[in-house]
Amino acid sequence: MRQGSWGFRWLAAAAAVAAVGVWDLVQPGGLARLTGGLVTTDLLIRTGLFTVVLVGLNLLMGYAGQASLGQAAFYGMGAFASAIFTVRARVLGIPPAVAEAWWWPWVVMVLAALAVGAFALVVGLAILRLRGHYLAMATLGLGVIVYIVLRENLGMPHLNLTGGFDGIVGVPRLRVGGVELWPVQVYYFVVWAAALASVALGLNVVHSAVGRALRALHGSELAAESVGVDVGSLKAKIFALSAALASVAGSLYAHFQAAVVPDTFGFVPSLELVVMSAVGGMSSIWGAPLGALTVLLLEQLLRTHVLGLVPAVSGELEPVVFGAMLVVIMMYWPGGLVSSRRTQAPVWTSR
Amino acid sequence: MTGDVLLHVDRVTKAFHGLVALSEVSLQVRPGQIKGLIGPNGAGKTTLFNLIACCLAPTEGDVVFSGRSLVGLPPHRAAELGIARTFQNVQVFPGMTVLEHVLVGLHRQAQPGLLGAALQSPGVRRTELRLREQAEALLARVELTSWAEAPVETLPFGLLRRVELARALAVQPRLLLLDEPGSGLNPTEKQGMSQLIRSLRDEGITVFLVEHDMTMVMGLADEVAVLDHGALLCEGPPGEVQRDPRVVAAYLGEGEDA
Numbered sequence: 017m018r019q020g021s022w023g024f025r026w027l028a029a030a031a032a033v034a035a036v037g038v039w040d041l042v043q044p045g046g047l048a049r050l051t052g053g054l055v056t057t058d059l060l061i062r063t064g065l066f067t068v069v070l071v072g073l074n075l076l077m078g079y080a081g082q083a084s085l086g087q088a089a090f091y092g093m094g095a096f097a098s099a100i101f102t103v104r105a106r107v108l109g110i111p112p113a114v115a116e117a118w119w120w121p122w123v124v125m126v127l128a129a130l131a132v133g134a135f136a137l138v139v140g141l142a143i144l145r146l147r148g149h150y151l152a153m154a155t156l157g158l159g160v161i162v163y164i165v166l167r168e169n170l171g172m173p174h175l176n177l178t179g180g181f182d183g184i185v186g187v188p189r190l191r192v193g194g195v196e197l198w199p200v201q202v203y204y205f206v207v208w209a210a211a212l213a214s215v216a217l218g219l220n221v222v223h224s225a226v227g228r229a230l231r232a233l234h235g236s237e238l239a240a241e242s243v244g245v246d247v248g249s250l251k252a253k254i255f256a257l258s259a260a261l262a263s264v265a266g267s268l269y270a271h272f273q274a275a276v277v278p279d280t281f282g283f284v285p286s287l288e289l290v291v292m293s294a295v296g297g298m299s300s301i302w303g304a305p306l307g308a309l310t311v312l313l314l315e316q317l318l319r320t321h322v323l324g325l326v327p328a329v330s331g332e333l334e335p336v337v338f339g340a341m342l343v344v345i346m347m348y349w350p351g352g353l354v355s356s357r358r359t360q361a362p363v364w365t366s367r
Numbered sequence: 368m369t370g371d372v373l374l375h376v377d378r379v380t381k382a383f384h385g386l387v388a389l390s391e392v393s394l395q396v397r398p399g400q401i402k403g404l405i406g407p408n409g410a411g412k413t414t415l416f417n418l419i420a421c422c423l424a425p426t427e428g429d430v431v432f433s434g435r436s437l438v439g440l441p442p443h444r445a446a447e448l449g450i451a452r453t454f455q456n457v458q459v460f461p462g463m464t465v466l467e468h469v470l471v472g473l474h475r476q477a478q479p480g481l482l483g484a485a486l487q488s489p490g491v492r493r494t495e496l497r498l499r500e501q502a503e504a505l506l507a508r509v510e511l512t513s514w515a516e517a518p519v520e521t522l523p524f525g526l527l528r529r530v531e532l533a534r535a536l537a538v539q540p541r542l543l544l545l546d547e548p549g550s551g552l553n554p555t556e557k558q559g560m561s562q563l564i565r566s567l568r569d570e571g572i573t574v575f576l577v578e579h580d581m582t583m584v585m586g587l588a589d590e591v592a593v594l595d596h597g598a599l600l601c602e603g604p605p606g607e608v609q610r611d612p613r614v615v616a617a618y619l620g621e622g623e624d625a
Contacts, residue, residue: 217485224484224491225470225477225498228463232471235460239531242420242458243538244446244475253481299462 022219025302026212033208036060041201054316057200061272063308064207068265070293070304071218072258077290078298079227080254081234082144083152086159087289090132090259092281094266096166097128099184099276100177107175118191125267129260136259140252159286166278183277190271200272207268211305214261218301221257230254231299284335291338294345297352306353311341373398373542373573374419379428381414381597388414390597391428396542401564401574403588403605405581407617410594412577413455416544419575420452421445432542447475451540453531455547455577459519466515468530469502472537476501502537509533509563525556532563536572543567545576549583561587585609593617 048056101124105115143154189198233240296307374396381389389411417423421442430437509529549557578584585605593600595617
């Protein structure tokens with residue numbers, strides 16, 4: 017558990033990510049051809065985006081033991097913030113000199129993350145007092161509310177800020193100076209820089225006194241409090257961190273997809289995130305990229321190979337498969353791909 | 368007199384939805400003493416401990432520690448003021464090692480900001496190494512050195528009480544609340560625990576303990592308070608309390624409650 021023990025593994029992961037990216041850049045489409053169309057740049061970018069979200073979600077669920085069924089809401093808040101403040105800049109009265117500057121989307125991304133984090137901190141102080149399925153219900157409710165607010169144009173239809181059901185199209189690509197970070201093979205590096213940074217951040221938290229306190233309150237809030245851990249505030253802070261990370265991922269998504277619609281951030285995506293977290297291993301930071309990649313690959317397989325065999329079913333099959341996967345994992349494989357628990361806790365301690 | 372009191376429970380009443388668990392209980396713990404709290408099951412002993420540890424707030428009355436009222440403070444503040452505790456039902460952190468339990472106890476010293484931790488500033492690392500040394504020293508204190516790296520689930524029950532004790536000591540408490548420190552221990556382990564508690568008192572830590580084992584509590588405590596049905600029955604040196612007819616009656620009458 018000493019510091020730096022994860023450094024080597026991180027560097028190896030970074031090298032692998034860079035190698036794949038460079039290959040994809042030099043030989044576009046090569047990756048997809050090699051894997052029979054399964055692994056595309058698009059899929060790897062989504063993996064990176066979800067990694068950023070999942071690092072936060074794993075800290076929250078796997079370490080602090082606080083369930084969130086509404087994490088996609090924060091992802092959506094970041095995405096819509098980036099879309100609104102770039103595409104709808106004129107409606108908001110932002111001068112073109114600012115709105116068209118290359119640095120503006122980056123500023124929006126950071127400010128959105130801070131705002132979403134602050135929002136989660138306030139909400140968290142209230143709802144994190146709830147435990148178990150009450151907390152899950154509250155986060156579920158939060159997710160639904162945010163989804164509806166986005167869909168209903170923030171309650172201000174005359175401004176049409178979120179675009180309602182149809183969302184917002186034409187979100188600009190990110191730039192540095194005059195250089196556009198595009199095509200997709202270039203954007204891969206942007207997303208994975210964020211993903212690797214969030215993994216490093218997550219590992220730092222986990223291997224610190226904060227990570228220890230999180231695991232402690234997961235085990236016994238009573239005992240953690242008795243030695244001076246401010247349980248309520250710590251839970252709210254980690255909730256805020258997870259929300260801010262989700263927001264950054266959402267912003268990166270908006271500039272990647274160039275269009276955002278509320279449906280991307282509803283309940284099913286929140287469930288998808290929980291499944292990814294469980295598949296990868298909730299109480300592991302490395303579980304974040306692995307869970308995201310595994311689930312996205314399975315989805316891709318489902319779409320390209322299974323759905324074609326059963327022509328009667330539509331996309332509605334996905335939530336069914338997610339739900340079934342979650343049940344099976346929780347029953348037979350609670351540690352996920354990367355299980356950090358050295359031992360399985362016997363029943364008597366987890367009373 | 369007030370200068371000589373570390374903990375003052377002042378006419379405390381605690382009711383849960385009309386059910387009175389404690390009724391106008393007053394008692395004092397003086398610095399440097401081992402004070403015992405006994406009473407039949409359901410007498411309100413653990414409730415009183417929870418009030419002192421700020422896990423509960425009294426319905427009426429005041430709890431004053433070192434001249435300041437504890438009423439209304441959140442539980443983590445009690446640790447900051449110098450009150451540490453162990454639990455009747457051992458509270459451990461599953462999946463964590465024995466050493467990590469003590470490190471959690473040193474949490475306040477780590478002063479971990481979430482941002483500092485996330486960005487892993489050099490100061491954080493230095494602190495971490497220092498805390499590790501302190502934690503190892505505390506484990507040596509309770510004779511758990513060889514178990515330092517063991518996951519807590521692998522420990523026999525008798526040692527879990529020591530893990531809790533080491534974790535509580537990490538808070539550097541002035542007042543240590545021990546809720547049945549001998550419960551679940553065999554006679555040898557109980558003796559070891561008694562010795563340990565005495566040595567802590569000799570180091571200047573005031574101990575307030577609930578214990579069912581009369582031999583253990585009468586041998587340890589400088590003074591014993593007896594609770595029965597939420598009220599203070601009597602208080603005094605162990606020998607006196609043992610002979611008190613009200614205490615004898617309360618214990619003989621225990622069968623009624625069971």
